[in-house]
Amino acid sequence: MSTALIAGTPYSGPLYEEVRDEITRGLVSGEWKHGELIPSESDLAKRFGVSKGTIRRALDELVAENILVRRQGRGTFVATHTRDRTHYHFFHLIGRDGSKEVPVADLLSYRVIRGTDEACDSLDIDRQSKLVSVRNLVKLAGEPVFIDEILIPQAFVPGLTEAIYASRESTIYALYQSRFNINVIRISERLGSGPAPAEHAKLLGIRANAPVLIIDRVAFTYHEKPVELRTSWVSTKSYVYHSDLRKV
Amino acid sequence: MSTALIAGTPYSGPLYEEVRDEITRGLVSGEWKHGELIPSESDLAKRFGVSKGTIRRALDELVAENILVRRQGRGTFVATHTRDRTHYHFFHLIGRDGSKEVPVADLLSYRVIRGTDEACDSLDIDRQSKLVSVRNLVKLAGEPVFIDEILIPQAFVPGLTEAIYASRESTIYALYQSRFNINVIRISERLGSGPAPAEHAKLLGIRANAPVLIIDRVAFTYHEKPVELRTSWVSTKSYVYHSDLRKV
DNA sequence: TTCGATTTGTTCGTATGTATT
DNA sequence: TAATACATACGAACAAATCGA
Numbered sequence: 001m002s003t004a005l006i007a008g009t010p011y012s013g014p015l016y017e018e019v020r021d022e023i024t025r026g027l028v029s030g031e032w033k034h035g036e037l038i039p040s041e042s043d044l045a046k047r048f049g050v051s052k053g054t055i056r057r058a059l060d061e062l063v064a065e066n067i068l069v070r071r072q073g074r075g076t077f078v079a080t081h082t083r084d085r086t087h088y089h090f091f092h093l094i095g096r097d098g099s100k101e102v103p104v105a106d107l108l109s110y111r112v113i114r115g116t117d118e119a120c121d122s123l124d125i126d127r128q129s130k131l132v133s134v135r136n137l138v139k140l141a142g143e144p145v146f147i148d149e150i151l152i153p154q155a156f157v158p159g160l161t162e163a164i165y166a167s168r169e170s171t172i173y174a175l176y177q178s179r180f181n182i183n184v185i186r187i188s189e190r191l192g193s194g195p196a197p198a199e200h201a202k203l204l205g206i207r208a209n210a211p212v213l214i215i216d217r218v219a220f221t222y223h224e225k226p227v228e229l230r231t232s233w234v235s236t237k238s239y240v241y242h243s244d245l246r247k248v
Numbered sequence: 249m250s251t252a253l254i255a256g257t258p259y260s261g262p263l264y265e266e267v268r269d270e271i272t273r274g275l276v277s278g279e280w281k282h283g284e285l286i287p288s289e290s291d292l293a294k295r296f297g298v299s300k301g302t303i304r305r306a307l308d309e310l311v312a313e314n315i316l317v318r319r320q321g322r323g324t325f326v327a328t329h330t331r332d333r334t335h336y337h338f339f340h341l342i343g344r345d346g347s348k349e350v351p352v353a354d355l356l357s358y359r360v361i362r363g364t365d366e367a368c369d370s371l372d373i374d375r376q377s378k379l380v381s382v383r384n385l386v387k388l389a390g391e392p393v394f395i396d397e398i399l400i401p402q403a404f405v406p407g408l409t410e411a412i413y414a415s416r417e418s419t420i421y422a423l424y425q426s427r428f429n430i431n432v433i434r435i436s437e438r439l440g441s442g443p444a445p446a447e448h449a450k451l452l453g454i455r456a457n458a459p460v461l462i463i464d465r466v467a468f469t470y471h472e473k474p475v476e477l478r479t480s481w482v483s484t485k486s487y488v489y490h491s492d493l494r495k496v
Numbered sequence: 497t498t499c500g501a502t503t504t505g506t507t508c509g510t511a512t513g514t515a516t517t
Numbered sequence: 518t519a520a521t522a523c524a525t526a527c528g529a530a531c532a533a534a535t536c537g538a
Contacts, residue, residue: 014507053506
């Protein structure tokens with residue numbers, strides 16, 4: 001039978017899943033923000049009225065999803081999009097020789113536009129909604145490698161301006177996290193190949209219509225909610241996309 | 249202190265890791281082959297002289313790596329490259345509309361060649377070793393979508409002939425598994441973009457030098473041992489490469 | 497169809513080790 | 518040093534799924 005944590009809300013399924021979802025709710029609500037320490041296993045066990053083992057199982061899953069980070073002797077923290085983490089987690093371009101470089105973005109444009117029907121549908125928001133559109137030329141080891149077009153609903157980033165965007169430290173995901181409490185925990189990408197548009201080709205130092213890698217990305221936060229669209233046009237002369245697959 | 253499972257082999261580290269490695273050894277040696285039932289948790293606990301909880305922890309890791317599969321009420325099995333599993337696990341092309349199709353391969357050529365230095369190095373075998381080279385034209389929903397070139401050390405697949413290869417059921421990984429006891433458990437891929445070679449373009453029904461996705465894959469078995477190289481030239485007119493990333 | 501044996505899944509509890517503050 | 522927190526290990530009990538008698 002159900003032993004719902006919240007009276008009156010029947011729940012069928014393992015207790016640890018209920019606990020996990022309850023903790024996720026605390027993350028969504030902002031009870032625990034990125035980088036913060038969440039209560040100890042013992043405290044959570046008392047709070048939810050379950051054993052430490054069950055808490056541990058729930059935390060294990062969130063740790064496996066890179067939502068939480070455990071440190072022995074210190075506690076359990078909400079994962080942060082630091083350079084280290086995000087860079088190797090959501091950034092998949094490596095040199096043909098296997099080298100990893102830190103991307104440096106030059107801002108090309110920052111605008112607020114009306115989203116296309118397609119974009120709004122992908123973001124699961126009303127059509128005609130306003131989107132912030134950012135374009136970057138990104139360099140690796142000084143070499144221009146790709147062009148990024150980022151789309152994010154303006155409603156998700158209230159008060160964001162070009163100045164704020166330009167003065168960010170680290171990645172844009174860290175900005176979402178620190179300023180708007182939006183935690184990107186998963187991305188889904190589709191890769192194809194196509195000719196480089198003339199304007200992009202020029203910036204990338206390749207000839208127009210040269211083959212480039214085209215990456216369409218959707219970024220998600222908790223509960224599979226999409227929060228950002230991104231398209232990248234990548235010159236794969238010196239860098240390739242790396243995909244290391246063990247799990248689904 | 250160490251409580252080595254094998255007398256005289258000191259081991260420092262968690263017990264469950266030792267148990268996990270011990271079970272992996274059984275998989276490598278062929279004690280348990282693909283699809284087979286391994287001993288129950290209780291039996292393994294007795295055999296290794298540890299608690300069921302420790303066995304469970306070790307199995308959890310192997311299950312997370314898709315090496316083992318657990319079925320409640322039945323037991324724990326060695327994972328098999330069935331169509332279902334491999335198809336959605338190691339095959340990443342989906343339709344632009346999100347559809348999934350079963351690939352059908354037409355054999356273009358089957359040869360035994362001397363490996364290039366680069367290929368032999370990637371496969372961690374002696375230079376000049378003999379490799380089986382297979383080329384396929386692969387169709388999805390009847391449409392030619394990509395060309396595959398597969399390289400595998402001949403020593404790994406003794407007795408393999410074109411006839412045997414051509415008459416295989418399901419994927420080549422299932423063939424490696426059933427006939428040669430080679431279990432591919434991980435792949436690493438690098439994606440770039442380039443012009444379609446004339447010969448490939450013709451088969452794919454696109455013009456020469458049209459942009460195609462070029463995928464270089466290395467397949468690994470236990471202990472990170474490389475067993476196969478594969479290059480694919482993909483026409484991304486109707487299909488794209490899908491990468492869903494949550495974990496590293 | 498029913499029942500019992502087997503196996504994994506879940507939950508709880510306890511003890512001890514290790515890292516951090 | 519002492520307190521705290523996570524990591525490992527063991528054990529027990531019951532639930533749920535499976536299979537064969």
